[in-house]
Amino acid sequence: MAAVQRLIGAGRMPYVFLFPNFVFFGLFVFLPIGINVVFSVTGGPALFPSERPFVGAEQYAYLFDCGSYLDPSSCREDHFWRGVWNTAVFVLFQVGTMVLVSLVTALVLNRPIRGRGFFRAVYFFPVLLSPVVVALIWKWILQRDGLLNAAITSLGGQKILFFVDPSWAMFWAVFVSVWAHMGFYTLILLAGLQAIPSDLYEAAEMDRTPRWRILRRITLPLLWPNMIVVIVLSLIKGVQTFDEVFVLTGGGPGTATLMVVQYIYETAFANQVQNFGLAAAASVVLGLVLFALTLAQLAATRMKER
Amino acid sequence: MAALARLLGARRDGPGRPLHWTDIASYAYLAFGVVLMFGPVLWLVFSSFKTQSALLEFPPSLMPMAQVEVTVPGQPNPLPLFRATLPDGSVKDLAQIRRVGLVVQMVDPAEPDKTYRVAIDKREPVRKVALATENYTEPLRQFAFLRFLSNSLFVTVVATAITLLINSMAAYGLAVYEFRGKAAATLAVIGTLMIPITIVLVPVYLVVTELGLVNSLWAVILPGAATPTGVFLLRQYMLTLPRDLIEAARMDKASEWQIYWRIVMPLTLPALAVLAIFSIMWRWNEFLWPLAVLTKTEVYTLQIGLAAFQGELQTQWHYLLAMTVVTLAPVALVFVFLQRFITTGIGSTGMK
Numbered sequence: 001m002a003a004v005q006r007l008i009g010a011g012r013m014p015y016v017f018l019f020p021n022f023v024f025f026g027l028f029v030f031l032p033i034g035i036n037v038v039f040s041v042t043g044g045p046a047l048f049p050s051e052r053p054f055v056g057a058e059q060y061a062y063l064f065d066c067g068s069y070l071d072p073s074s075c076r077e078d079h080f081w082r083g084v085w086n087t088a089v090f091v092l093f094q095v096g097t098m099v100l101v102s103l104v105t106a107l108v109l110n111r112p113i114r115g116r117g118f119f120r121a122v123y124f125f126p127v128l129l130s131p132v133v134v135a136l137i138w139k140w141i142l143q144r145d146g147l148l149n150a151a152i153t154s155l156g157g158q159k160i161l162f163f164v165d166p167s168w169a170m171f172w173a174v175f176v177s178v179w180a181h182m183g184f185y186t187l188i189l190l191a192g193l194q195a196i197p198s199d200l201y202e203a204a205e206m207d208r209t210p211r212w213r214i215l216r217r218i219t220l221p222l223l224w225p226n227m228i229v230v231i232v233l234s235l236i237k238g239v240q241t242f243d244e245v246f247v248l249t250g251g252g253p254g255t256a257t258l259m260v261v262q263y264i265y266e267t268a269f270a271n272q273v274q275n276f277g278l279a280a281a282a283s284v285v286l287g288l289v290l291f292a293l294t295l296a297q298l299a300a301t302r303m304k305e306r
Numbered sequence: 307m308a309a310l311a312r313l314l315g316a317r318r319d320g321p322g323r324p325l326h327w328t329d330i331a332s333y334a335y336l337a338f339g340v341v342l343m344f345g346p347v348l349w350l351v352f353s354s355f356k357t358q359s360a361l362l363e364f365p366p367s368l369m370p371m372a373q374v375e376v377t378v379p380g381q382p383n384p385l386p387l388f389r390a391t392l393p394d395g396s397v398k399d400l401a402q403i404r405r406v407g408l409v410v411q412m413v414d415p416a417e418p419d420k421t422y423r424v425a426i427d428k429r430e431p432v433r434k435v436a437l438a439t440e441n442y443t444e445p446l447r448q449f450a451f452l453r454f455l456s457n458s459l460f461v462t463v464v465a466t467a468i469t470l471l472i473n474s475m476a477a478y479g480l481a482v483y484e485f486r487g488k489a490a491a492t493l494a495v496i497g498t499l500m501i502p503i504t505i506v507l508v509p510v511y512l513v514v515t516e517l518g519l520v521n522s523l524w525a526v527i528l529p530g531a532a533t534p535t536g537v538f539l540l541r542q543y544m545l546t547l548p549r550d551l552i553e554a555a556r557m558d559k560a561s562e563w564q565i566y567w568r569i570v571m572p573l574t575l576p577a578l579a580v581l582a583i584f585s586i587m588w589r590w591n592e593f594l595w596p597l598a599v600l601t602k603t604e605v606y607t608l609q610i611g612l613a614a615f616q617g618e619l620q621t622q623w624h625y626l627l628a629m630t631v632v633t634l635a636p637v638a639l640v641f642v643f644l645q646r647f648i649t650t651g652i653g654s655t656g657m658k
Contacts, residue, residue: 001563013562017479018491020472024532029498032509039508047512105339108332119336121645122343128641129347130591132609133634136616137346140353140627147349150365179342211328240504243593247613261504261594268508269598280508287505294499 036287039280047276059281080282083260086170090245090259091238093174098234099227102182106189107219120190124183131243134180139248142172163249166256173245173257180244181237185230192226193219225303232297236290260286347634354627357438361623372436376401379418388412388429392422399432400424441628450603451629454611457523458590461607465527466585469536470578476532477540478566482552499534503595514599525599526607530588536581543577544570583644590637608633 005013035049040059042052067074072081109120126134141147142162149159162168196219204214242261245251251258264286268279353361355370375384378401385401390412392398400412400422410429412422445451480492503510510529511520519525547570555565571578593609600606606614612633616626 002561005561005563010562011485014479014483014485014488017475017483017562017566021476021532021537022491022494024472024528025494025498027513028510028529028532029501029506030494032506032513033501035509035512036506047515049512104335108335111329111332113329113332113336117646119339121641122336122340124645125347125638125641126343128587128637129634130609130637131593132591132612133630136612136626136630137350139616140350140623141346145362145364145366147366154365179346183343240502242504247616264504264507265594265598268511276508283505283507287501290502290505 036280036284039276040284041277043277045274045276052277055277059277060285062278063281063285077278079255079258080260080263082255083258083263086256086258087239087241087260089170090174090177090241090257091235093170094177094238094241095231095234097174097178098182098185099230101178102185102189102230103223103227105182105186106193107215109186109190110193120187123186126180127183129180131180132247134176135244135247138172138176138179164253166253169249169253169257173249176248177238177241177244181234185234188230188233189223189226192223196222225300228300228303229297232293232300236293236297239286239290239293347638350627351631354441354624354631355437355439356441356624357436358624360438361627369435370437371433372438374432374434376415378413378415381413381418385413385415387415387432388424389432390422390424390429392424392428398422400429402429438624441624442632445625445629449611449615449625450606451611451632453604454606454608455632457605458608461523461526461592461596462586462589465531465589466582468527468531469533469585470582472532473536473581474540474571474574474578475566476537477544478570480537481541481544482570495534495537499538503529507595507598510595511598519599521600521602521605523605526592526596529595530592533585536585539581540574540577543574547573580647583640583647586640587637 001016004016008016038049039052041054041056042049043055043058044052046052063077063080065076066081069075069081072078072085075081105123109116109123113119129137143149144159144161148162153159160168162172200218200222201214204218209217240261241259242265245257245259246262249257251262260282264279264282267275267282352368352370353366357370357372360367360370360372374387376387377384381401381403385403387399387401390398390400398414401415403411403413403421405411405426408426409423410426412424412429414420414422476495480488480495514520514525514529519528551569551573552565555569560568591609592607593613596607596610597613600610603611603614608629612626612629615622615629
């Protein structure tokens with residue numbers, strides 16, 4: 001390396017340090033973004049861009065060819081819209097539950113309780129598990145002769161086929177996802193709670209303010225920036241959900257839990273006819289949504305810093 | 307009892323203060339949380355040691371139990387042992403020879419020539435705790451499980467090493483120097499923060515194909531090696547290092563590379579450790595991208611192997627559960643030892 005420096009001079013060394021990383025960024029991020037757009041406006045089965053005939057906005061028109069956007073079955077590409085709506089429902093319930101559960105957990109963990117570190121670790125542990133492992137654990141518990149059905153029948157109930165009933169399948173998709181990730185969001189909220197100056201609480205206690213009013217007037221308003229980070233982050237991750245749900249339900253029953261990412265993956269790789277153009281068009285649409293959400297996140301983070 | 311009262315009653319904000327009902331509610335909530343968060347994992351571990359027949363039992367038992375079998379002289383195969391209630395009211399441990407309708411033919415293992423006829427509802431299986439360790443050893447012989455494991459290990463180790471090296475180089479470049487294009491480079495790094503692999507799945511596949519890497523583990527390792535989060539984390543840390551140190555090294559005629567490698571890298575170890583933990587987690591758990599780019603069984607990683615396995619062999623839960631435990635074990639171990647660093651690392655950086 002000393003020879004390199006003698007050759008190009010110390011002033012150009014920063015470029016040497018940046019070089020490997022930017023080769024990777026270029027090959028696997030910048031170049032692909034460009035190719036993705038090219039793919040989405042070309043057709044045919046070829047993988048190499050120059051062999052793909054230009055079709056203009058045809059892929060997008062095909063995706064958006066709907067009688068009514070609210071009814072996936074009226075769309076030509078009904079699986080895409082099923083994915084969109086399933087993802088929307090999933091994200092809505094997931095974010096709502098996530099915020100509520102991690103807020104309660106963070107508030108409890110912020111109290112002067114014994115073994116706080118242990119409990120924090122307990123809630124955090126599933127965050128480290130791989131989505132496949134998470135899905136398999138719950139699949140094992142929720143199967144027809146599984147632990148949960150054993151509990152239900154011992155209480156005098158009937159076995160429930162959780163993955164045959166569409167609403168149950170969606171419920172468990174949300175539940176498992178919250179189970180796996182709530183520890184992460186709890187940690188973000190906990191960091192926010194611990195940053196609230198304690199003299200505020202001391203003053204409030206001096207005035208004999210009731211606990212619930214302290215919560216409403218001090219804790220929640222000061223925690224709000226962290227809450228926004230949690231909401232936006234879980235939104236972004238929710239829109240990208242694939243692995244857990246895919247292994248848990250396979251997108252089923254039917255298409256009841258098919259997410260938009262699974263649609264993209266299957267259109268490009270798993271279907272009999274691999275349609276790269278259509279998958280690319282769908283991912284450009286998804287990318288725009290994520291871009292908007294990321295801008296919101298950046299704005300939220302800036303707000304938190306202020 | 308006194309110890310328990312002291313444990314629950316002693317509070318950091320005022321020892322000896324009586325328990326408020328909210329304290330009790332908090333502990334109840336946390337106890338429920340322990341069951342809900344750890345319970346499923348424990349259930350998986352317990353279940354993974356059950357024999358195939360024990361897994362099919364409903365309702366399931368918590369401990370892995372298996373029926374005791376005995377070898378009786380004069381019988382070709384080992385026989386299952388039952389505790390039978392005989393017509394005269396006495397209770398005996400008998401081995402079952404065969405079942406005929408609602409009646410079974412049984413033999414006393416102590417006196418092999420004496421046989422009994424017992425109604426099926428008059429006998430209870432004799433069971434003991436038995437660990438079906440073959441659930442763990444069989445997949446090693448029958449399937450490419452060991453292959454998946456070593457593939458996963460290779461990907462995780464090599465990818466983490468590359469990530470640490472090139473990300474720290476870039477971070478060093480961005481943290482220490484002023485140069486033309488620095489703002490653009492920083493912006494590019496931030497920009498890529500937003501792009502998940504999902505969005506560029508198809509074109510990255512094309513790039514990897516053109517590089518001739520499909521169905522090679524390098525196809526999994528390389529695309530994620532440069533992580534914007536990693537560059538960011540390390541850069542923030544390097545900015546806090548004293549500049550005098552670098553200046554002093556330059557006075558001593560150290561080359562820029564030596565300053566990076568000998569001085570800055572060792573000082574950045576805490577941040578590197580955090581990034582290493584993240585990278586190991588990401589790589590070990592990665593699913594969608596390997597699923598897209600690896601189609602041959604020989605190159606499957608554990609996660610893909612598991613997912614494929616559960617699709618093909620729905621009924622073979624006994625193998626599947628054991629393999630799942632093996633997949634989560636390293637993560638659990640790392641967690642037990644590094645829990646503190648992981649949670650503070652994530653808490654302070656807000657990433658996972």
